[in-house]
Amino acid sequence: MFSKILIANRGEIACRVARTCRRLGIRTVAVYSDADAEAMHVDLCDEAWRLGPPPARESYLLGDAILEAARATGAEAIHPGYGFLSENAGFARACSEAGIVFIGPTPEAIEAMGSKSESKRLMEKAGVPLVPGYHGADQSMEALRAAAHDIGYPVLVKASAGGGGKGMRVVRAADALEAAIEGARNEAAGAFGDDTLLIEKYLDAPRHVEIQVFGDTHGTVVHLFERDCSIQRRHQKVLEEAPAPDLPAETRAAMGAAGVAAAQAIGYVGAGTVEFLYQDGQFYFIEMNTRLQVEHPVTEMITGQDLVEWQLRVASGGTLPLAQEELSVSGHAIEARVYAEDPANDFLPSIGRLRHLRPPSEGPHVRVDTGVRQDDRVSMHYDPMIAKLVVWDSDRAAAVRRLRAALEAYQVVGVSTNLEFLGSVAAHRAFAAGEVGTRFIEMHESDLFPAAAPADDGVLALAALDVLLRRQTEVAAAAARSGDPYSPWHGTDGWRLNDDNYQRMVFLDAGEGRPVTVHYQRDGYRLDLPGGSVMVRGEIDAQGDLVCDIDGFRRRVTVVRQGLDLVILDCGRHHCLTLDDPAARAADRDQGGGGLAAPMPGKIARVLVEVGQTVEKGTALVVLEAMKMEHTITAPDDGTVVTLHFEAGDQVDDGAALLEFEPGGG
Template identity: 50%
Template sequence: MSEQKAMNSNKSLQDVKHFDKILIANRGEIACRVIRTARKLGIKTVAVYSDADYQALHKTLADEAFYIGPSPAQESYLRKDKLIEVALQAGAQAVHPGYGFLSENADFAQACEEAGIQFIGPRHEAIRAMGSKSEAKALMEKAGVPICPGYHGSDQSDETLIAEAQRIGYPLMVKAALGGGGKGMRIIEQPEQLQEGLQAARREAQKSFGDDHLLVESYIARPRHVEVQIFFDQTNQGVYLFDRDCSLQRRHQKVIEEAPAPNLSDSMRKSMGEAAVAAGKAIQYRGAGTVEFLVDGERFYFMEMNTRLQVEHPVTEAITRQDLVEWQLAVAAGASLPLTQEQLQCHGHALEARIYAESPDHDFLPSSGKIMGLQWPAESENVRVDTGVQQGDHISSHYDPMLAKLVVWAENRESAIDQMSRALSDYQQAGLSDNRDFLVHLINEPAFRKAELSTHFIDQYPPQTELDHGQLRIALTAGALYQFNQLQYKGSLPTASFSSQITLFVNHQQYVISLKQESEGFKVILPDGHCHADIHWYELEQGCYSGQLSIANQSIHCRVVALPEARMKVFFPHFSVELNLSGQCLGAHDGSEAMSAPMNGTVSSVMVKEGQTVKAGTALLVMEAMKMEHTINAPCDGVIDSVYYQVGDRVDAGSSLMAFKEEAENAA
């Protein structure tokens, strides 16, 4: 939606004495987002970039940009000393940390303060207090905020954690004491899963947050994830800007968020808001923060507090018509909150869908590659696109796989869902896998429209892994008509030819389609029958065509983007498919696929040695990419013949990780 409507801040903020120049210690979408508000206020911005972001959008948009190191975040965006050095060199008075990276790093906030630079966020003491989930829960319990039963102690021995797990009962949740975003988190259903779960959670927590402390909590079977946006000024005056439902998650990371949270009673909504403000007051908070709750019916429990601006803050901006980044800048500069609790109002309903470079068909594994074609929905008063990517960008495996956020607003929830469905249909990206079709599926799922929400929603309504019969027929027809048009355009068809045979591959499966020209359109002969169809193609840009497909008495919009290696991506409003003309780059997959790298990434752990005998399901190797871990398991009983990679090695998707002999073969 336009920022005039979604971010129509109180005019008194315009009169606040702001900073002259700020450094944004982040990248991508959030860096671009902060730059927009800073530019509106006349504040100059300083961007930082790594090797991978040499041509990134945030670097282009900022007034100045400084190189800070190689692509891995540990060598660039997580370099506290380098960021402060750049801020001082550029003459920046303040640092906006965005979210992720160092946004909740108390040491970084303290280092900024000691260098005479304003950290646009809470004091380092508050970050430290909330940085440990166990310490945070102790503080919240003291402040009267409801907490979930569990163990949050300092004794981290396996014996203690196992004993506490037995006391709490199963199922339970093991979580990293520091950080968030689903890192270092495991659901444990049975006692025999606990030992491996503790090891995996510790390893992931250490890698993500530099600390392997864990906490153990009772696992609520069907909770909702509801959070409250709070804001405090430097005099400890605080407000809550209503709530958001973030229950739709995969890998414990949010995918779709909405505000306000549906189906909450007024009394519960007020109680949660007041509890969130009490949490902020307990640690003398400053700036934007989010208090997250697990909701079980009419009960709610404190989960954690994020001491930063959240990814999903645009839905709160939409319903309150406030610019939260502007609030951040004003409060950091010493201003009081622009509105009281009584003055804040909630208007309509807003939804946010996160578009990720990932493959929902393959357990949401992240994908990387070049964006060959990109179309965003048109922005308007009701549709907003927050992104840090553009056509031609290469998406690397070094950072979070989020490409963009689509945000919509409408007078009510039903209309907002319709608006989001249209916006997602209008978004089209070709070149690498993304979750667009899965988001369309979720938004249009009847249970979502009925607000039957829980953190298990995606498990209940998983992604569709294959096209249904009708979708396949439409895709093959459109692909064949497009290819016929290309052959005709190139003069590859005889002038007198009134028929043609087109071979297409979908997910390694070959299909032969015959086209016969008729007086009106084509007779399309498919493997399972025939239909009549026609389309008039319009070239939008080189390699990109659009048209209205008429097939079997229906009309459907179609867009095709040509890709390298004789491929094409075909888009329809509610689904898309990649077609291949030769099949050569889509070799058949066999049982050895489990021993190949499922994504570009880095080997973070090797658990076996050459010659070792393993059982089916044994963890062999762990890869990391885009802040996610993926464990390669033995597909069956066998022997490790060779290990090709070691810890720290970079691996390309599809590369053989190790040679594996099945038990039967070994015995022979």
């Protein structure tokens, strides 16, 4: 076994490898870009080496720099994780030439499976079932048109190199073929530098089922059963589970044997995944990923094996820890990929600071693989995955219940996430019934993307109670610091001379004012809400959660406050409100509020005002460009621009003060 390895990756996979190495007594070296200098994976490793600026092409994709780091630190091996250089045959070959072990397959195996056309020819020769299709060298329009005709429509035009849905077109009729080919060629050339295409029969309602294989340097190959990865959006996996639901035993056995045959055909060493499409009782090879997959934890959960440890043992020359007949399945596991993205906006990535992050509690049934902590940033430079949430139980129905509960408990504030979307998938009757397929999201779109609903009375009551209790705490603290803690001016009971002791609040919900009238009672508050009145009382507990009683119904929720903005996190749902309170708004402005900070990292696109300029409330001041979108920073009140901290073209961090603004017109 190695004494020191370098982990040529970042995020949750780098953290996962570091933890396994620590358990095995292996020292680790992290590599990092400037954006990751304080990242979790850097802290977990024994040593760290700076690669360069944030862009991956200037850091994590620099094979020579990574090899230099390995040589300089005395690392005997490099673990590539997944992504970046994990399936780069040139880098694997360079490691070998430098006398450093590449923890993965041979360069020849990577090359053999890197081309979809070549891999299909190899699999056909090995007797692995293929989707009917054309994988020939003749790439002329005439040859491709003839192949599509012979296969029969609909067909799938697909780039031979790469993946992730790039260079892929579904063609349902002959008159649309030529445009699809040209579009796929252009996209493939731009993304992969290779415009070679293949054409396959398009399966309308397949499932995506893959086999985890493992080979050692002594010629042994085993499979660790299958995973179903059918829940996808834009050809990217969303949920994965093992074993695959409702897969006939004979199909499971045949698919496992086919996965082993595929690996043996190329003398495969290490962890790999053979991917199949499954429909109408038949399965067809589509590709092989020559690395550890993102979804490998579900295999670990049902087999009780640590696949990273297997990788390290095989790479150091050892034999596979178990033979095929010694491997077995226990229970059912499901993985949900938690991303910083906006499902309602075509899953556009969301970047910014994780201002509040509380994952569910881990234990035998729940596992969270992550590379971020609270206050870390989701960067524009890398994949916006926050974590992999993995659950296990004795059977699928129980695992689905575990998943729903864990998703409800997961809390993230600061970026948009797919947590509510994942919860909708997990709660859908079709998913519970195991009716999964690659078109699942498309088929159930109306259920999974419901129209945004305004905050109901319950949400307004929670927001109002949280404001009242926190204000009470703040006033009590101020009174304790004052010279007269018992002064009536420190009261928060809404007392008025000859009048009802009440207070009116207004919360902005998507820009619309929602009034709440608070009547102070001896044992709590009576709230007049749009739908009627309720009695509320409660407290803020030691964890900062709101423990509340609304008309006798007691529960615990989380309210995250940022200035005048409140995010109410309740049973897997989050609601964003803004307190439209003049006094609080003035206090927030006095403390530097007013929305004059960058809401996320980005570039100053335009500065629309000058120093000394007097503006009215709502005037556009600065335009920030981030993630291909523009965000306009406006004046919070009438006032004067005192200082401008940045110019057009400058890069700014999340939370950076863009300008100084004096309310009142100077």
